[in-house]
Amino acid sequence: MNDLSRFLADMALFQGLPDAQLDAVARAAVTVERTKGALLFSEGEEAGGLYVALAGKVKIFKTAPDGREMIIHIYGPGEPFAEVPVFEGGNFPASAETLEDSRLIFLPRRSLVDLLASDPALAMNMLAALSRKLRRFTVQVENLALKESPQRLAAYLLDVSERSGKASEVELDVAKGHLAGLLGTAQETLSRILRKMSDGGLIAVSGRRISILDRPAMEDLAAGEIRL
Amino acid sequence: MNDLSRFLADMALFQGLPDAQLDAVARAAVTVERTKGALLFSEGEEAGGLYVALAGKVKIFKTAPDGREMIIHIYGPGEPFAEVPVFEGGNFPASAETLEDSRLIFLPRRSLVDLLASDPALAMNMLAALSRKLRRFTVQVENLALKESPQRLAAYLLDVSERSGKASEVELDVAKGHLAGLLGTAQETLSRILRKMSDGGLIAVSGRRISILDRPAMEDLAAGEIRL
DNA sequence: CGAGCCGTTGATATCACTCAAACTACGTGG
DNA sequence: CCACGTAGTTTGAGTGATATCAACGGCTCG
Numbered sequence: 435m436n437d438l439s440r441f442l443a444d445m446a447l448f449q450g451l452p453d454a455q456l457d458a459v460a461r462a463a464v465t466v467e468r469t470k471g472a473l474l475f476s477e478g479e480e481a482g483g484l485y486v487a488l489a490g491k492v493k494i495f496k497t498a499p500d501g502r503e504m505i506i507h508i509y510g511p512g513e514p515f516a517e518v519p520v521f522e523g524g525n526f527p528a529s530a531e532t533l534e535d536s537r538l539i540f541l542p543r544r545s546l547v548d549l550l551a552s553d554p555a556l557a558m559n560m561l562a563a564l565s566r567k568l569r570r571f572t573v574q575v576e577n578l579a580l581k582e583s584p585q586r587l588a589a590y591l592l593d594v595s596e597r598s599g600k601a602s603e604v605e606l607d608v609a610k611g612h613l614a615g616l617l618g619t620a621q622e623t624l625s626r627i628l629r630k631m632s633d634g635g636l637i638a639v640s641g642r643r644i645s646i647l648d649r650p651a652m653e654d655l656a657a658g659e660i661r662l
Numbered sequence: 663m664n665d666l667s668r669f670l671a672d673m674a675l676f677q678g679l680p681d682a683q684l685d686a687v688a689r690a691a692v693t694v695e696r697t698k699g700a701l702l703f704s705e706g707e708e709a710g711g712l713y714v715a716l717a718g719k720v721k722i723f724k725t726a727p728d729g730r731e732m733i734i735h736i737y738g739p740g741e742p743f744a745e746v747p748v749f750e751g752g753n754f755p756a757s758a759e760t761l762e763d764s765r766l767i768f769l770p771r772r773s774l775v776d777l778l779a780s781d782p783a784l785a786m787n788m789l790a791a792l793s794r795k796l797r798r799f800t801v802q803v804e805n806l807a808l809k810e811s812p813q814r815l816a817a818y819l820l821d822v823s824e825r826s827g828k829a830s831e832v833e834l835d836v837a838k839g840h841l842a843g844l845l846g847t848a849q850e851t852l853s854r855i856l857r858k859m860s861d862g863g864l865i866a867v868s869g870r871r872i873s874i875l876d877r878p879a880m881e882d883l884a885a886g887e888i889r890l
Numbered sequence: 891c892g893a894g895c896c897g898t899t900g901a902t903a904t905c906a907c908t909c910a911a912a913c914t915a916c917g918t919g920g
Numbered sequence: 921c922c923a924c925g926t927a928g929t930t931t932g933a934g935t936g937a938t939a940t941c942a943a944c945g946g947c948t949c950g
Contacts, residue, residue, distance in 0.1 A: 496804040499886045502939095504807035506800060518800075521786070522793035527800040550785065557778065557785040558749070564792040565750035571799035572734060572746075572755040576724040578806040579732040579846035582937070611896065618807035620939055625898055658727045730907095810905070837928065851906055853930055869915090 436460060438539070441488065445512050447559050455553055462545035466538045474530040474538075481519030481526050483542040487511050490536025493612065494528050505615035507570075508533065508608060517564060520546060533608065581658065583619045584627050588656040590617060591637070595646060602649065606642040630662045664688060666767070669716065673740050675787050683781055690773035694766045702758040702766075709747030709754050711770040715739050718764025721840065722756050733843035735798075736761065736836060745792060748774060761836065809886060811847045812855050816884040818845060819865070823874060830877065834870040858890045 438460040442448045448456060465488075468474065474485070474492065485492075487509050494506045494515060506528055509515050518527055520543050550557045577586045590613075595604050606613060614624040628644075631637045636652055638645040646652055654660045666688040670676045676684060693716075696702065702713065702720065713720075715737050722734045722743060734756055737743050746755055748771050778785045805814045818841070823832050834841060842852040856872075859865045864880055866873040874880055882888045 496800065496808065498808040502808055504804060506803055518793045518796045520793075521789040522797060523790075527797045528804075547786070550789070551782040554779040554782070554785065557782065557789070558775070561749040561778070561785070561788060561792065562751075564789065564796065565746045565748075568746050568792060568795055568799065569750060569755045571796065571803065572724065575734055575799065575802055575806065575846075576732055576756075578803065580724065580726040580730055609896070618803075621897075622899080622940085623938055626938095629898080839928065848907055849929075850908085850931080854906090857930080 438463065438465075445486070445514075447486075447514050447563050448556070449559060450555055451553065451559075455549065455556065458549060459541070459545075462549070463539040463541055466540050467536070468532045468538070469535050470532055472532045472536075474532065475516070475526050476529045477527065478525050481516065481524070481543075483516075483540055483544075484514055484520050484546055485516050485530070486514045486539045486541070488537040488539060490538075491533040491607070492530055492536060492538070493533050493615075494530050495615070496528050503615050504618055505612060506574075508612070508616065510607070514563065517560070517567075533612065578618050583617065583623055584630070584662045585656055585658050586617045586619070587624065587627055587631075588652045591644060591646065592649075592652055592656055602646045604644045604646065606644065610642075627662065634662065666691065666693075673714070673742075675714075675742050675791050676784070677787055678783055679781065679787075683777065683784065686777060687769070687773075690777070691767040691769055694768050695764070696760045696766070697763050698760055700760045700764075702760065703744070703754050705755065705757045706753050709744065709752070709771075711744075711768055711772075712742055712748050712774055713744050713758075714742045714767045714769070716765045716767060718766075719761040719835070720758055720764060720766070721761050721843075722758050723843070724756050731843050732846055733840060734802075736840070736844065738835070742791065745788070745795075761840065806846050811845065811851055812858070812890045813884055813886050814845045814847070815852065815855055815859075816880045819872060819874065820877075820880055820884055830874040832872045832874065834872065838870075855890070862890065 436457075439453070439456040442456050442459055443451070448459065451459075463486075466485075468490075475481070477496065489511055492509045492515065494509065496504050496506060498504075507515070516526060516530065519525055550560060577589065581589070591604055594606075595601060598604070608616070610624060610628075611621045614621040617624065628637070628639055632639050634651075636646070636648045636655070638647055651660065655662070664685075667681070667684040670684050670687055671679070676687065679687075691714075694713075696718075703709070705724065717739055720737045720743065722737065724732050724734060726732075735743070744754060744758065747753055778788060805817065809817070819832055822834075823829065826832070836844070838852060838856075839849045842849040845852065856865075856867055860867050862879075864874070864876045864883070866875055879888065883890070
């Protein structure tokens with residue numbers, strides 16, 4: 435059982451697998467290193483397998499013909515991505531680019547399918563992983579269609595603060611420009627909204643560090659019960 | 663092998679399963695009948711299993727506090743839905759309501775998980791089904807974030823015409839109001855866009871029947887290369 | 891110190907939502 | 921068969937949110 439196997443053992447996707455299976459996964463995996471700003475794959479390309487981030491950050495995005503960009507998700511260490519083409523066949527539904535120098539593993543389709551067929555627990559984990567992503571998408575669609583930018587931002591900040599455990603301190607893990615892309619809005623709009631929020635005493639902004647000063651108000655905002 | 667088993671055999675989800683397994687699924691299934699407008703479940707409710715539409719139509723939607731509604735998807739005969747809570751646990755990510763009198767089957771979580779564990783082929787089918795939905799979501803997010811309403815409508819009409827096989831005739835299978843909800847826009851806006859498109863000679867509208875008169879122009883529109 | 895990236899701010903344009911009202915199609919019951 | 925109610929659809933006027941264009945300030949890194 436090597437380092438990679440141990441790393442895999444901590445991932446949700448490989449939770450509860452026997453060591454032998456973990457080693458099998460580790461043997462099938464190809465390690466990939468990329469510097470910041472590298473294109474991992476493009477929408478429409480033929481896909482050969484699944485990626486898992488080990489270190490660094492990867493953005494998954496779609497580009498409009500006019501150059502505008504929607505970031506669908508940003509993945510960090512331990513998170514798998516590009517599962518879709520593995521099971522559905524065909525090509526990548528979106529593009530991927532590193533936001534930092536990153537180390538990833540690539541699991542070829544063939545190996546993964548074999549592993550899944552031989553281990554129902556892994557298959558269940560994979561189904562759970564895809565389900566989590568579907569749930570995230572329903573929230574994302576809801577946010578884009580039903581909420582305005584300030585509500586989306588409020589929801590995002592609250593979400594990050596939940597996830598990180600800290601009740602009122604949020605350290606953005608991406609540049610504000612990227613955050614705008616993630617929220618489906620323009621950089622300038624995001625800037626203005628942050629301004630309004632801090633003017634209104636809801637938050638305090640200091641670079642990438644944001645303090646939530648008035649959590650109840652932020653929750654009302656996210657729920658659409660009040661406006662800025 | 664009864665009627666239900668035969669119906670199941672035609673579904674993508676149960677493709678390639680031996681008869682014995684199909685019968686097992688059919689035995690586990692509970693048939694449900696609902697009249698038009700019935701609420702199947704609400705977002706946040708505890709979920710017990712998977713639904714498959716046999717006849718009729720079901721909309722999956724999210725509601726904003728102010729009453730506005732985003733339809734995430736509309737499912738018809740043969741399509742499964744509400745898989746997410748089965749594998750991820752917990753509750754429904756959205757609500758479901760029948761748009762017509764409908765007959766559905768309900769597969770309890772327990773039975774489904776057992777079947778999946780015992781049959782890798784079924785698990786692979788399920789992974790493929792979830793992947794297809796993820797792919798659809800990426801397109802939906804892209805459309806909402808990057809495209810304007812006329813582009814979304816054009817893309818939708820072209821998509822339906824592809825799917826139905828008819829090159830230039832589209833028969834809407836939902837009311838225009840529902841279509842607006844599906845495209846993430848207001849009913850009035852959709853009406854105006856249809857007006858503009860037919861004024862511009864791109865389409866002809868007659869109730870729910872829409873003829874695509876200028877397909878190249880519609881494709882340019884959908885791609886964002888021209889405007890209305 | 892200059893170049894480039896990131897972020898902010900202002901002015902303007904426009905898309906699409908809201909509100910309000912009327913009009914159509916359709917099925918039901920009198 | 922017609923009157924009526926309901927659901928669906930259309931149109932108009934007004935408004936608001938956000939994208940876009942443009943310019944500038946600050947920070948970092950070579």
